[in-house]
Amino acid sequence: MTSVSSALPTNAAPTGRLIFRHSAVVRVCHWINAICFVVLLMSGMQIFNADPALTWGQKTNFDTPFFSLTARQNDNGDPTAGVTTIFGHSFETTGLLGASGDENGDLEERGFPSWATLPAEQDLAMGRRWHFFFAWILVLNGLVYVVYLIGGRHIRDLWPSLADLKALPRSIADHARLRFPEGEEALHYNVLQKLAYLSVVIAFPILILAGLTMSPAIDSAFPWLLTLFGGRQAARALHFLLATYLVLFVIVHLVMVVLSGPLNNMRSMITGRYRIKEQR
Amino acid sequence: MMSERLILPSRARFTRRRLLLGLGLGAAAAPLSACSLDSRSPEVMSILDKAEELNKAVQRALLAPRTALAPEYPQSAISSYFKPNGSVDPDEPAYVAQRQSGFADWKLEVAGLVERPMKLTLADLRAMPSRSQITRHDCVEGWSCIGQWKGAPLSALLDAAGLKPQARYIAFFCADTLEQTLDNTGRYYETIDLIDAYHPQTILAYEMNFAPLPVEHGAPLRLRLERQLGYKMAKYVMRIEAIDGFAAIARGRGGFWEDRGYEWYAGI
Numbered sequence: 440m441t442s443v444s445s446a447l448p449t450n451a452a453p454t455g456r457l458i459f460r461h462s463a464v465v466r467v468c469h470w471i472n473a474i475c476f477v478v479l480l481m482s483g484m485q486i487f488n489a490d491p492a493l494t495w496g497q498k499t500n501f502d503t504p505f506f507s508l509t510a511r512q513n514d515n516g517d518p519t520a521g522v523t524t525i526f527g528h529s530f531e532t533t534g535l536l537g538a539s540g541d542e543n544g545d546l547e548e549r550g551f552p553s554w555a556t557l558p559a560e561q562d563l564a565m566g567r568r569w570h571f572f573f574a575w576i577l578v579l580n581g582l583v584y585v586v587y588l589i590g591g592r593h594i595r596d597l598w599p600s601l602a603d604l605k606a607l608p609r610s611i612a613d614h615a616r617l618r619f620p621e622g623e624e625a626l627h628y629n630v631l632q633k634l635a636y637l638s639v640v641i642a643f644p645i646l647i648l649a650g651l652t653m654s655p656a657i658d659s660a661f662p663w664l665l666t667l668f669g670g671r672q673a674a675r676a677l678h679f680l681l682a683t684y685l686v687l688f689v690i691v692h693l694v695m696v697v698l699s700g701p702l703n704n705m706r707s708m709i710t711g712r713y714r715i716k717e718q719r
Numbered sequence: 720m721m722s723e724r725l726i727l728p729s730r731a732r733f734t735r736r737r738l739l740l741g742l743g744l745g746a747a748a749a750p751l752s753a754c755s756l757d758s759r760s761p762e763v764m765s766i767l768d769k770a771e772e773l774n775k776a777v778q779r780a781l782l783a784p785r786t787a788l789a790p791e792y793p794q795s796a797i798s799s800y801f802k803p804n805g806s807v808d809p810d811e812p813a814y815v816a817q818r819q820s821g822f823a824d825w826k827l828e829v830a831g832l833v834e835r836p837m838k839l840t841l842a843d844l845r846a847m848p849s850r851s852q853i854t855r856h857d858c859v860e861g862w863s864c865i866g867q868w869k870g871a872p873l874s875a876l877l878d879a880a881g882l883k884p885q886a887r888y889i890a891f892f893c894a895d896t897l898e899q900t901l902d903n904t905g906r907y908y909e910t911i912d913l914i915d916a917y918h919p920q921t922i923l924a925y926e927m928n929f930a931p932l933p934v935e936h937g938a939p940l941r942l943r944l945e946r947q948l949g950y951k952m953a954k955y956v957m958r959i960e961a962i963d964g965f966a967a968i969a970r971g972r973g974g975f976w977e978d979r980g981y982e983w984y985a986g987i
Binding site: 486487489490497498499501558562563564565567568569571572574575651653654655656657658659660661662665671672675 | 768858
């Protein structure tokens with residue numbers, strides 16, 4: 440049950456020693472969270488497709504959303520192109536956003552394409568059911584993690600020290616050169632890892648609160664949530680933007696996993712054991 | 720818009736993505752592992768339904784006191800355009816005739832498990848004590864509009880009719896047919912429980928934005944149920960019934976959209 444900072448060497452193989460990197464709680468929470476995230480993202484895109492536009496404030500501004508996925512249509516009303524509009528600037532995104540192929544390959548008006556949504560077909564009711572079910576699992580899993588984070592002092596592994604922050608420029612330069620910490624340095628997270636993981640730990644609760652603010656019943660019980668987010672539509676927009684941030688995090692996270700030794704990383708998140716490369 | 724966008728469940732296809740997803744879900748959630756890979760199979764549905772029960776239980780617990788009010792807004796917040804949804808111009812001959820006569824001989828029927836069944840004209844409803852509220856209407860699709868509503872509190876109506884002890888839900892039967900079906904299950908209806916029926920903001924509105932309720936928003940009378948989503952707020956209400964259950968109505972899930980997969984409890 441040790442965490443990174445208190446890791447002990449368990450094996451002195453010539454290629455580097457194996458340390459115990461991730462506790463069972465972190466590993467189980469990580470994978471439950473990963474599955475929930477995929478289902479919530481795909482069902483979330485299904486839900487978004489029912490009204491693929493974002494505005495700020497309490498009520499919808501139908502005329503000038505700051506973000507929208509729409510389709511251009513011909514005289515018969517058939518979609519001819521998908522259009523993504525951000526702050527009044529429109530880009531043609533046919534095949535991906537705004538309009539994409541249906542099961543017969545014909546262009547169909549829909550925000551996100553069918554391969555990205557759950558279910559694949561346009562079905563808001565089912566999208567909502569998947570979303571809420573996995574939202575419950577995500578929240579319960581998240582509560583276990585947060586209790587462990589604070590109670591088990593795992594937070595110390597994520598909280599950057601002053602020395603960490605001073606090392607930020609060097610860490611960025613090292614990452615840019617794809618030079619990853621070895622030996623003693625690899626026993627704990629570097630400052631970029633700490634900041635990235637900490638940002639996710641902070642983003643999730645805000646994203647969940649923004650999601651709850653879309654509920655009219657929750658708004659009746661806790662009207663301050665509307666004040667906090669600046670309205671129901673603002674909360675909807677923020678929910679979407681934070682989800683986008685998490686998608687970007689996951690992309691970077693996966694790239695780093697691959698670049699810094701995918702088998703070693705995967706083993707450490709499955710069995711807990713991570714091989715430290717000795718410094719030469 | 721909703722009726723156009725909603726595609727009724729077709730048999731889901733077996734795709735590689737579904738397979739991968741199914742494997743992933745199966746590995747993670749033990750209760751799901753016994754399920755087929757069809758994301759809409761009855762087994763999956765019954766598990767996913769647990770979330771609705773949990774949402775309802777937790778939201779109702781949080782909402783105690785049960786009278787917690789939905790936020791109300793200043794007049795300046797009223798939406799310049801309030802999007803009409805679902806039916807916007809019912810073409811049933813009986814309704815068209817009522818509309819053409821300005822609902823002069825329209826009557827709201829109050830029936831079912833009540834001591835004193837009633838038939839009320841618009842004038843009767845307008846003569847009752849009223850409540851006016853400027854509230855936010857949240858559509859299940861995601862958008863919101865703010866509008867003013869004035870009408871008779873449902874609680875006053877139910878008290879006047881006198882609920883029998885067996886009554887557990889209030890059903891609203893509407894004039895509009897939103898989907899053509901052979902068995903007439905496409906007629907709009909809704910059900911709510913007594914907690915919501917007696918909520919102070921639950922009104923039968925005959926006025927919107929300081930004018931008579933327009934046809935596209937449910938003339939002559941619609942339900943306002945401010946702590947739930949828009950599809951619960953039946954328009955073109957013709958008959959109200961106190962009932963002890965809704966399994967025998969239409970397809971048995973308690974509402975037009977509920978019969979098509981949406982949650983009965985629409986507080987989220």
